[in-house]
Amino acid sequence: MGWFSPHSILLISLAALLTLASHSRAEDKASFDGIGLSYFEQTPTEKSDAEFVHYLMPEDDVQSSLTSVLELPPLPELPKPEEAKPAEPKPEEVEKPKEAKKDEKAKEEKPKEEEEDTYGYLEYVPYGQYYHVDYWLGQAKWKNSAELGLNGQTGNTESNSLRVGAKIKREGEGTIFSADIRHLRTSDEDGLTQNNAYVKHKLEWPLKIHKNWSVFEKTDIEYDEFKAFDMRLVFNGGVSYKPYKTDATDWTLSVGSGFSQEYGSPQKGIIPEATLGSELTHQITEKQSFQIKFEFFPAFEANQGYRSVTDASYTIALDHGLSLKLSAEDRYDSTPNNRKRNDLDYACLLIWQF
Template structure:
């Protein structure tokens, strides 16, 4: 009997497993009996709604609830940065000092520097104008006039006219001075002379204070021992001191002079030494002192010197008042006076 009980338990277990397997096989066959068949080959047996519950859409209230739950909340709006307030520009001390009307009257620097004398520009084809050949430049032109007269016991009148031209270009500086003096009394002429001077400078690029120069002077005097004197010289000049208000130039060189209609014949080689100082005292006042010394290379041929000083006061409308004095000295006057001193009060018009 002892071996029957284990065998009975084994038999019962096998029967149970067989029953479960047959049940599960039947269930699986029912679940997958439609796989591999077309729509028309599948069975038309209705299935319960419970089998398709996971395919159905939820009710409206359930759907709205799920949507509200799953929807992410909107991000909070960040505060926008405030625009920076523009700070008012503080005026410079120069703008505070200058009135508003003064700015309107001021001209741009370019207009002041880029001038063409009588022309605002150089039209094409005007080859006779110096700027056509040498480019833009700054011009300074002036004309002067002086009249003196006397009547009564002595009758005399004096006339002095002149003009100055200066052209400052990029590569050259050209200046010219023209003057004529005429004085007469009841007996006739007592003074009648004129001269034309010009100077051409080439500033050196190696140093801004150095420059080369060339000068030519033509002098006429009816009451001198000569009819006309020609002076030509050249050399180098140096500016030991230069500011916006002061300009001091020293020059040294050599050349020659020749007198026409004079007892002194031939060409006289000579040296040249010069000094020129210009200073702007105030906005409307300035003075100039110029000295030139011409010693001949041979001692018996003497020497000459010219000293010129002037004081200028600016008026309105481009007019100025000028007080000037010029002394011309010649060590070999040929039986004439060595010194000639000319002084005058002139009215100058700058244009």
């Protein structure tokens, strides 16, 4: 039998089929060997070049085109810093003449003086001191003064006259308080010819509806040894209005009502009365000023009469807080009880403001 008999060809074909089948089963088994194993348990297998084609670097021409596409534009050049120039002196740093420096120094010191004067004799904010009125009523401006007048005569007649007084004014944010105290005593060879004193105070509340309107309360206590009464008490209140007010001029009108009562007088009981007033203050020059004040107290009943007080003064400012004052005051009473109706006091006074 030869090599290429039908029987031998059949055997060779069968062997080839078995070989292919075994080879395919081995490949299938190898493809499923990694199932169920972790990444570290799997055996590395060779990969074909086709699987890594996307990791290969592109050709030179492709690479150059990609580089040109992905290349970022160049950064703009920053401007070079300019050389620092010497700073020009400010107007206030320019050297000024000595006179200008003195004026500026005076302007700087002026507010400081005003601030110190704000609290009068204390010269500082008295917060924390419960015994001072500013502790309870807030910050305020104080204007205080004391006055003294002496007159004497010797020779054929001997007489001397003494007049002392003080004024206090406090201007706060919500109230304005003023007080006036005065005592006048005159004597001659026969003894006392004049001895009187009075204490006046006024409290104002400026209204918020208009700065020129305010509500006030006044109390006057008058003592006079040579009148029909020992002491007179006057209390009244009302509304005041400023029809004209500037830095140099202040004019105030007031109207209200109240009562008066005399002690040690033939006139007994309380007398209801109205009150009308006008007060004008004008600053003539930096050192000269005058003041005119008029008060009228008519009783509600005609048989009880009326009273009036007219006060005028002229003041000249001196140095060191001193001033010279010329004043005259007339007090009129329509029911003097067998005494003179008019009392006129005039004086030349030296005033010290503090």
